[in-house]
Amino acid sequence: MQNVNEVKRFAVEIRKETIKCIGKLGVGHIGGALSIVDLLAVLYSGEMNIDPADPKKDDRDMLVVSKGHSGPAVYATLALKGYFPIEMLETLNQPHTNLPSHCDMNRTPGIDMTTGSLGQGSSSAMGIACANRLKGYDNYTYLILGDGEIEEGQVWEAAIFANAKKLTKVIAFVDYNKCQIDDYVQDLCALGDIAKKFESFGWYAQNVEDGNDVEQIAAAIANAKAQNERPSVIVLNTVKGKGYSKIEGTLGSHNMPVDSSMVEEALAELDKQAQEIGE
Amino acid sequence: MNVKVAKEHPMGKKELRKEFCETLISMAEQDNRVVVLDADLMNAAGTKPFRAAFPERTFDCGVQEANMVGVAAGLSSRGFIPFTHTFGPFAARRACDQIFMSCAYAKQNVKVVGSDPGITAALNGGTHMPFEDMGIMSTIPEMTVVEPCDAVSVREVTKLAKETYGTWYIRLHRKEAPVIYEDGTEFEVGKAHLLREGKDVTIIAIGYLVAEALKAAEELEKEGISARVLDMWCLKPLDEEAVLAAASETGAIVTAENHNIRNGLGSAVASVLALHQPVPVEMVGVQDEFGEVGKVPYLAERFKLTAEEIVNKSRKVLARK
Numbered sequence: 001m002q003n004v005n006e007v008k009r010f011a012v013e014i015r016k017e018t019i020k021c022i023g024k025l026g027v028g029h030i031g032g033a034l035s036i037v038d039l040l041a042v043l044y045s046g047e048m049n050i051d052p053a054d055p056k057k058d059d060r061d062m063l064v065v066s067k068g069h070s071g072p073a074v075y076a077t078l079a080l081k082g083y084f085p086i087e088m089l090e091t092l093n094q095p096h097t098n099l100p101s102h103c104d105m106n107r108t109p110g111i112d113m114t115t116g117s118l119g120q121g122s123s124s125a126m127g128i129a130c131a132n133r134l135k136g137y138d139n140y141t142y143l144i145l146g147d148g149e150i151e152e153g154q155v156w157e158a159a160i161f162a163n164a165k166k167l168t169k170v171i172a173f174v175d176y177n178k179c180q181i182d183d184y185v186q187d188l189c190a191l192g193d194i195a196k197k198f199e200s201f202g203w204y205a206q207n208v209e210d211g212n213d214v215e216q217i218a219a220a221i222a223n224a225k226a227q228n229e230r231p232s233v234i235v236l237n238t239v240k241g242k243g244y245s246k247i248e249g250t251l252g253s254h255n256m257p258v259d260s261s262m263v264e265e266a267l268a269e270l271d272k273q274a275q276e277i278g279e
Numbered sequence: 280m281n282v283k284v285a286k287e288h289p290m291g292k293k294e295l296r297k298e299f300c301e302t303l304i305s306m307a308e309q310d311n312r313v314v315v316l317d318a319d320l321m322n323a324a325g326t327k328p329f330r331a332a333f334p335e336r337t338f339d340c341g342v343q344e345a346n347m348v349g350v351a352a353g354l355s356s357r358g359f360i361p362f363t364h365t366f367g368p369f370a371a372r373r374a375c376d377q378i379f380m381s382c383a384y385a386k387q388n389v390k391v392v393g394s395d396p397g398i399t400a401a402l403n404g405g406t407h408m409p410f411e412d413m414g415i416m417s418t419i420p421e422m423t424v425v426e427p428c429d430a431v432s433v434r435e436v437t438k439l440a441k442e443t444y445g446t447w448y449i450r451l452h453r454k455e456a457p458v459i460y461e462d463g464t465e466f467e468v469g470k471a472h473l474l475r476e477g478k479d480v481t482i483i484a485i486g487y488l489v490a491e492a493l494k495a496a497e498e499l500e501k502e503g504i505s506a507r508v509l510d511m512w513c514l515k516p517l518d519e520e521a522v523l524a525a526a527s528e529t530g531a532i533v534t535a536e537n538h539n540i541r542n543g544l545g546s547a548v549a550s551v552l553a554l555h556q557p558v559p560v561e562m563v564g565v566q567d568e569f570g571e572v573g574k575v576p577y578l579a580e581r582f583k584l585t586a587e588e589i590v591n592k593s594r595k596v597l598a599r600k
Binding site (some may be wrong): 064104105106112113114116117119120122123124125126127128129130131132134135153154157158160161164165 | 335346352354377379380384386
């Protein structure tokens, strides 16, 4: 990973662009987008072997954002990395856009898999890992799952499969922000000990206490890479809506109206956060 | 397009799954992008020889139809050409959303093979008897939906699927079937095959009912009725030109399928005719019922999927001309 403060600043920039593009439209999946921003900042700050100038490089590391509704945060990250012009973010969900709510590999440079129907990215990520092994590559396949998403049975089919086929180059993340659409995860469909569940499926599992801390995230990824026996999962304890205090941890932030005054308020708060990051 | 129809139609000596597996192996020998996935039914599919030949390119996923299709999508996204297999109901029903989103919507190149079409599920009974699979698959945009009927068509359609980019649903009868085609017959996406010329009525058949349609045409000939027979092996995209030519040249149509007439061949043909050239149509097929357990001859009688029924419906449609 690059300099920690650089990564933190990158995360702030991603948040700002995410909020701006959702605000431009006036509504969007802001909460679950903001909760994974720190992970995206780490992955795109040297953790992933990628080249924005050559987004289809065959032996690149790949990312499947199975919680496809976090698209806006991913698009902001990709734009800031130079995959496409930053102005394109303003087209989010507008007619003929290449930036739809849910990730689409055929529309957006840098998106490796089409997702949206929850659970499905878990299997396609395993297929990508199988393919890369057949090609003789030792690249990584990263997978981002939502916490509500892992209520889907397909996730656990994929978890069994990954272990059975020894897909050791898979690193999955669970964005455990504790909120799903209708209620808090704990009250609607409690998940128990997520890491232990994966562990019992044969995965190398880690909990990250603060899943919005880039250093903790990077350390867990380093641990995951230090072993080559099992697929890895990293449970990130995150905050939904992280970075914009007004909506942090709220159920309503899943998909909400975001008007220009909220955008201004959020940007001011994020600028302040940026100033507090050291050199 | 070269179509060589066999002079006679005895039961073939080779199981269709054997032809299927040999075709997969031969394709895989020439093209290292071909991979095979199954959901604990390789024995049924007869694909274990493929696994023996290409262990690294075989992914038996266990009883995980949804995951299997998703894994296939991932493999496709990296340039492989996956053939997935499970029984038809578990492909079209259980993995429908995965076929829709991860495969078709994502513009992948996955070939979904669903075996034991309709009454050929036989002793597995109603739970395993898909009369709806082609209907479900046909409703997904850009999908190609096919049902070969004999060894030659299984081989050629499988090869065509491999050569044609896109997500396909291939309905596969696993056991022996009557010989319809001779070697050298060519298959082209969206092109029906004229098996027998006729001027009074056209029988448009698919899959298991193709052989019955030819038998029915023989019977009708004895009554002085000249029946054209088309094998509409490619349900989608449908050969509208052949349907409309049949309508204008014979003026009456009977469809015949081992599938629910709703959202199957009957519905597809009727839609084309209603829009462009209405002529009387009768439909041989399952009349919106669930399947049930039994051997194939019993089930064929039970659901009226027989040459006799095609003859009856032909007489009926002629009376409506």
